Amino acid sequence: MAIEDDVAVVGGGIAGMTAALAAAREGATVRVISHKDSTLRSASGLVDVLGYPPRSGGSSGDSDASESPAGDAGPLADPFEAIPDLPEDHPYTAVGLEGVRAALSLFDEAVDGYRGGHTDRNALVPTHGGTVKPTARYPASVAPGLASDPRETLLVGFETVTDFDAPLAADHLRAAGVPFEVRGVTVRFPGAFRADARVTRLADALDADERLEAGDDPSGVSTSLPARGALAAVVKPRLGDAERVGFPAVLGRHETPSIRADLEAELGAAVFEVPTGPPSLPGMRLEGALRGACRDAGVRFTTGDPVAGYETGADGEIAALRVERNGAAIPFHAESVVLATGGLVGKGVDSDRESVREPVFDCHVPHPADRYEWFDDDAFGDHAFARFGVATDGDLRPLDARGDPEHANLRAAGGVLGGYDFAAEKSGAGVSLATGRAAGRAAARQVSDS
Amino acid sequence: MTDTEVVVVGGGSTGCGVARDLAMRGLDVTLVEKGNLTHGTTGRMHGLLHSGGRYAVSDQSSARECIAENRVLREIAGHCVEMTGGQFVQLEGDPDEYFEEKLAGCRECGIPAEVLTGQQARAEEPYLTDDVKRSIRVPDGAVDPFRLCVANAASAERHGARIETHAEVVDVLADGDDVFGVQVRHDSGPGKREHARTGERERITAEYVVNATGAWAGQIGELAGVDVAVRPSKGAMVVMNCRQVDTVVNRCRPKGDADIVVPHETTAILGTTDVEVEDPEDYSEERWEVDLMIDELSALVPILREARTVRSFWGVRPLYEPPGTGTRDPTDITRDYFLLDHAERDDLSGFASIVGGKFTTYRLMAEEIADHVCAELGVSASCRTADEPLPGSEDFTVLREYMDEFGLRSPVGRRSVQRLGSRADEVLSTDGPNPVLCDCEAVTRAEVRDAIDQSGTDLNAVRIRTRASMGNCQGGLCCHRMAAELHPEYGEPQARAALDELFEERWKGERHALWGEQLSQAALTYALHATTMNRDRDPADGASVEYAAFDAGGADGD
Amino acid sequence: MSDAENPDGASEFREDEPTDSAEEFEPIEVFPESESMDLRPGSDDCYKCSTCDTSCPVAAVDDEFPGPKFQGPEQWRLKRKDDRDIDESVMSCSNCMRCDSACPSDVPLSQMHNTARGSFVDEQMDKLSREYVRNRILSNYRTLAALGSKVPRLTNFVMGLGVTKLFNEKVLGITSEREFPEFATETFREWWEKRGGPNVERDDKRVAYFHGCYSNYNTPEVGKAMVRVFEAFGYEVLVPPQKCSGTPMFANGMLDDAERAAETNVAELAAAIEGGADVIASCTSCSLSLRQEYPELFDFEGTASVAANTYEALEYLRVHEDLEGALADAEVDDAAFAYHAPCHARNQGLDGQAVELLDALEGANAEDVGDSCSGISGTYGWKEEKYDVSMEIGAEMFDHMEAADAETGLTECPTCAMQMEHGTGYEIRHPLQVIEEAVVGADAA
Known part of the structure; x- marks a missing residue:
């Protein structure tokens, strides 16, 4: 009777899907229950592990102790060296250095098309804001653009892709001291697209290699060309001596490798993407890849409705999740549950004027009582809100206000965890992978033990 | 021979109004402002175009001025004004006597006033509480103070005035008992603001100096050695994400905090408080003020309790009362304005200050001081500011055919034209593609570039002209797009500095709205700018990076 | 034809009472003269991430369509009381409602689009425009079907004539590329009456079947399968009078028509719920309509109760019976399907259900052909000017169907089924029919 699985994962982002994958590989039957599309679609698609050490202020929220990190601490060349020194309440501490490495191995093996596994070193990737950022794994489409690679570079922007201004980004990269020549040009994307055509639309045109209006040829006859060739034709005259060409991330939803190959063949230069977003095509591709890996591992997905409540068993453990569909509550039974609903952006952490809460299980979320202590006065200051989330024990079980596990069979992973500022540290995907894997494995093992 | 005939200090509504008035009378005028236009109180008000109803009981002469100026502004500044209408709403339990007094007062002052039943009031404003007993409908309106102020400055420039923003007066030049000009410090320039360009000091001599600095009038007075005892009073305003009301909703009861909701462009603004402060630039902005607005006004419009606010801001009223009046409660200080002729008052000729007053009557105040200056300088030209429309409001017959012409989606075209008025054609007709840069407020590249042409690298000046970055994301998704428009006309470091400045300015107000949806928004913005763009640790801003220590790509190619 | 005999009270359109929701955060009728809802507060939930745009199948192929973010929260937020102009691109929205499931922040996107x-x-x-007349006809398919099915053979013959199709395309703007669905010679309701109603009677296990138009007029075998399966699990099945669920009307902006139909449906179904029944639908667009669109757009007495007590047929059995156990004990012959999850099933969280259930059934296999939209979106793909877009959206699904190891299609949605058949020539079945074969027996039909 009813719908039963060994492990239910609430939330379908990187952390949730990694937890599901890890649990399924332990032999559990697993269901991912997710309400909405994940925030991966807004994220860059890079897998950051640790780009900068946490601010010295740590979780105290004392802004005086944490002034201006940019000046004194450059990016970490080796993230793994720094992990053992992280504070006690950092999620990496719960999983340990080996947990992080194992999660990256799982990722490298399950997701095709990512690079960076050949070294422990971080890579510096050009950003659409014109600077560089440290990351540990990056899509193959980003690889030729790394800032430590000295090849001369041309950045190409499009008039209507307003998040990436290539000439400005080129000047900015120069100001950031990159070790290569870089120029930027703005061109019109071929074809007769409207000014508000979305990047996904341009990506679809390249995916399908649609024939696009290429303007009038010298004799005045209007011609059309396949999208990839037309794009290369626009860029080629501006190539100069550049050995690689960077575009905003619009090179297809699905066919990125062949689009790049075609452009490279036409241009005679390496082609790469500069991650842009939102919406982020690299993020969407990563979502698709993780989903595929989960499906292959037998994970089931139930999407579109929120978990609005739960039922508990005799010992206070979670017995079933109640998924709400317009007032009807559909029970989903599971023996072990992973909470991976994300942070403030993913709505795994919610707030009102008075307090901060975790809406699914109402887990305790430590936070200052006065909301004027939730933020710093500088836009990039040491924000307490950035570290909002549940605190856990070493087994990733969320703790209540007294420090006891909320439920014996509930674990948390990813953005819903507190104690780290993924944006400042550049550790978002890494924490999601590492805690997702650990929570998923532990959940599955709890089932097989019982 | 002086550099200019008149220096006007202060680029708010009054200063710009004075500059326009004098320039239209043929005088040579220079206006100096230490920040952007509207930097002071003008840019920090709730945007109410008074019908006079608010003063109909307590201050009938102000009320009469308001209704007269209200009618003038509808004519000369149609593209800045939205005639929303307003209501004074009586809830169950609010005093009947006051309601009757208000109604009688309106009628005495010539303010059209009509009583609505509770049901009618709610038919007009469906989000009003069902506790509404009745209301008085008056011709309140909404006005965009930025646009109005900028239009006045533009008109002054068309009539030959020189407008210098980011030019702070550091000295008032006096020769004994006669003021003959000011010394200013330009942030950059003279000319349009440009980040990273070193400014100069400049002496500007003039036959007459007008101190139109409102709450700052005491500081300028001090430079000239005269005492101008303004009593700055701060008021808090909370900006809602969208419009819960389309008419101005006032609570009909004797004075009190948090009693008005003004529909303003795409938002609604809740106001306000009245607390005297020492310094118009240094005062606390407190949580209780924000909470008070929401809690009090949700008694009037209950949906406000759960609705999203995007930011809060505080403005400082330039209240003034003649020495010796001694009013203790700032809410009792008159809202009337005063022209202080320092020759008469302090034996200092060539210098006058204008203090007190309110935004709705800025033109009237400007007219009075321009009359005074003209009398002093022996100029006989008369005021034309009430008759000649402002730039953007000249011709409204062109405004309905905008959609197809500019290739914009109809709501984008509509909003663009609502902002640009009769300038729409000149601004929006472009050769290249004209994508929307600010999705929240539907601001296109062409409009941003037009604003940059007017104001240089100052993106806050672009913001107040266009509303770009003033919507729900508070610039999170568009401020870098705006900055990109500065390049290549301006250099990358300038674009970066301008972006940082706008980003911090947006954050300053958004901090007061950080819960619920706006906290999620702030977290998304933070993630986008810090994680994806790494703007918080940008090596271009800080220590150099040893690139060779990082992964340069795998041996497997790609 | 009980509803044809029932001169409905719906034509006496009732003016809404003034809304009394001041304490609630609910859309209310803000512009009384236009009867439209004020959904500007819905924009409060939008943080501009554009996820909705990435999931919109129309924006992916139709350059004139700006996507749900603009069409929804942005357009609404920019509106002032006197602004009346809605961008005409809203008519290109196919109402697939994928944006609803995409939005990480609960913006009521489809409600905004519908309104x-x-x-x-x-x-x-x-x-008087051709487009209006055509959309009105398409959205009132039930009226057409009720007439047509009185003389099904004649209608099928006439609809198939080239001259009819030419008339439809040239005069009405209904594409001639598609074959009109054939009317059954006996409607579901005719069968039900002839059968004498339910075979099981019990007051503790009772469901009211909302068959919708298509199962009634075109594929009564789906309705019969529903009845037999539920009776096999011991349920008493009621078949209350009903009108069109409103799905095609919402998609065409015919809210008055939809409201009239909804009023009858809500009254009848709420009465059945009072009598102890839960409501079951076999068409996922019908169930979505009852569950989501009614409460978002209408405020009849009983709307919330109907929404909370309506289920898709297999979803209901899965929750209340050991359906997977029953399937595990059963077996069918060589039943391989290319399964497409309709957008509206996806919206109810049902997109994985058919595959999961057939996994448990020996001899059966359903291969999911991916999460793309079929492209037909009810009446959308019937419009002459939308036909190409519709087929472009469907292309991915067709490819995956061809690639799947099956020669029969499977889906819960009748118009998706049309599109699947149109694009591949496969026979298309409803999961209920497979379940019927497993738990009732192949000979039952």
Whole structure:
């Protein structure tokens, strides 16, 4: 009777899907229950592990102790060296250095098309804001653009892709001291697209290699060309001596490798993407890849409705999740549950004027009582809100206000965890992978033990 | 021979109004402002175009001025004004006597006033509480103070005035008992603001100096050695994400905090408080003020309790009362304005200050001081500011055919034209593609570039002209797009500095709205700018990076 | 034909009472003269991430369509009381409602689109235009079907004639590329009456079947399968009078038509719920309509109760019976399917259900052909000017169907089924029919 699985994962982002994958590989039957599309679609698609050490202020929220990190601490060349020194309440501490490495191995093996596994070193990737950022794994489409690679570079922007201004980004990269020549040009994307055509639309045109209006040829006859060739034709005259060409991330939803190959063949230069977003095509591709890996591992997905409540068993453990569909509550039974609903952006952490809460299980979320202590006065200051989330024990079980596990069979992973500022540290995907894997494995093992 | 005939200090509504008035009378005028236009109180008000109803009981002469100026502004500044209408709403339990007094007062002052039943009031404003007993409908309106102020400055420039923003007066030049000009410090320039360009000091001599600095009038007075005892009073305003009301909703009861909701462009603004402060630039902005607005006004419009606010801001009223009046409660200080002729008052000729007053009557105040200056300088030209429309409001017959012409989606075209008025054609007709840069407020590249042409690298000046970055994301998704428009006309470091400045300015107000949806928004913005763009640790801003220590790509190619 | 005999009270359109929701955060009728809802507060939930745009199948192929973010929260937020112009691109929205499931922040996107479309049709569309007349006809398929099915053979013959199709395309703008669905010679309700109603009677296990138009007029075998399966699990099945669920009307902005139909449906179904029944639908668009669109757009007595007590047929059995156990004990012959999850099933969280259930059934296999939209979106793909877009959206699904190891299609949605058949030539079945074969027996039909 009813719908039963060994492990239910609430939330379908990187952390949730990694937890599901890890649990399924332990032999559990697993269901991912997710309400909405994940925030991966807004994220860059890079897998950051640790780009900068946490601010010295740590979780105290004392802004005086944490002034201006940019000046004194450059990016970490080796993230793994720094992990053992992280504070006690950092999620990496719960999983340990080996947990992080194992999660990256799982990722490298399950997701095709990512690079960076050949070294422990971080890579510096050009950003659409014109600077560089440290990351540990990056899509193959980003690889030729790394800032430590000295090849001369041309950045190409499009008039209507307003998040990436290539000439400005080129000047900015120069100001950031990159070790290569870089120029930027703005061109019109071929074809007769409207000014508000979305990047996904341009990506679809390249995916399908649609024939696009290429303007009038010298004799005045209007011609059309396949999208990839037309794009290369626009860029080629501006190539100069550049050995690689960077575009905003619009090179297809699905066919990125062949689009790049075609452009490279036409241009005679390496082609790469500069991650842009939102919406982020690299993020969407990563979502698709993780989903595929989960499906292959037998994970089931139930999407579109929120978990609005739960039922508990005799010992206070979670017995079933109640998924709400317009007032009807559909029970989903599971023996072990992973909470991976994300942070403030993913709505795994919610707030009102008075307090901060975790809406699914109402887990305790430590936070200052006065909301004027939730933020710093500088836009990039040491924000307490950035570290909002549940605190856990070493087994990733969320703790209540007294420090006891909320439920014996509930674990948390990813953005819903507190104690780290993924944006400042550049550790978002890494924490999601590492805690997702650990929570998923532990959940599955709890089932097989019982 | 002086550099200019008149220096006007202060680029708010009054200063710009004075500059326009004098320039239209043929005088040579220079206006100096230490920040952007509207930097002071003008840019920090709730945007109410008074019908006079608010003063109909307590201050009938102000009320009469308001209704007269209200009618003038509808004519000369149609593209800045939205005639929303307003209501004074009586809830169950609010005093009947006051309601009757208000109604009688309106009628005495010539303010059209009509009583609505509770049901009618709610038919007009469906989000009003069902506790509404009745209301008085008056011709309140909404006005965009930025646009109005900028239009006045533009008109002054068309009539030959020189407008210098980011030019702070550091000295008032006096020769004994006669003021003959000011010394200013330009942030950059003279000319349009440009980040990273070193400014100069400049002496500007003039036959007459007008101190139109409102709450700052005491500081300028001090430079000239005269005492101008303004009593700055701060008021808090909370900006809602969208419009819960389309008419101005006032609570009909004797004075009190948090009693008005003004529909303003795409938002609604809740106001306000009245607390005297020492310094118009240094005062606390407190949580209780924000909470008070929401809690009090949700008694009037209950949906406000759960609705999203995007930011809060505080403005400082330039209240003034003649020495010796001694009013203790700032809410009792008159809202009337005063022209202080320092020759008469302090034996200092060539210098006058204008203090007190309110935004709705800025033109009237400007007219009075321009009359005074003209009398002093022996100029006989008369005021034309009430008759000649402002730039953007000249011709409204062109405004309905905008959609197809500019290739914009109809709501984008509509909003663009609502902002640009009769300038729409000149601004929006472009050769290249004209994508929307600010999705929240539907601001296109062409409009941003037009604003940059007017104001240089100052993106806050672009913001107040266009509303770009003033919507729900508070610039999170568009401020870098705006900055990109500065390049290549301006250099990358300038674009970066301008972006940082706008980003911090947006954050300053958004901090007061950080819960619920706006906290999620702030977290998304933070993630986008810090994680994806790494703007918080940008090596271009800080220590150099040893690139060779990082992964340069795998041996497997790609 | 009980509803044809029932001169419905719906034509006496009742003016809404003034809404009394001041304490609630609910959309209310803000512009009384236009009867439209004020959904500007819905924009409060939008943080501009554009996830909705990435999931919109129309924006992916139709350059004129700006996507749900603009069409929904942005357009609404920019509106002032006197602004009446809705961008006409709202008519290109196919109402697949994928944006609803995409949005990480609970923006009521499809509600915004439905409402804006309703206002556009009311205020900006020429009521004598071909487009209006055509959309009105398409959205009132049930009326057409009720007439057509009285003489099904003649109708099928006439609809198939080239001259009819030419008339439809040239005069009405209904594409001639598609074959009109054939009317059954006996409607589901005729079968039900002839059968004498339910075979099981019990008051503790009772469901009211909302068959919708298509199962009644075109594929009564789906309705029969529903009845037999539920009776096999010991349920008493009621078949209350009913009108069109409103799905095609919402999609075409015909909110008045939808409201009339909804009023009858809500009254009848709420009465059945009072009598102890839960409501079951076999068409996922019908169940979505009852569950989501009614409460978002209408405020009849009983709307919330109907929404909370309506289920898709297999979803219901899965929750209340050991359906997977029953399937595990059963077996069918060589039943391989290419399964497409309709957008509206996806919206109810049902997109994985059919595959999961057939996994448990020996001899059966359903291969999911991916999460793309079929492209037909009810009446959308019937419009002459939308036909190409519709087929372009469907292309991915067709490819995956061809690639799947099956020669029969499977889906819960009748119009998706049309599109699947149109694009591949496969026979298309409903999961209930497979379940019927497993738990009732192949000979039952």
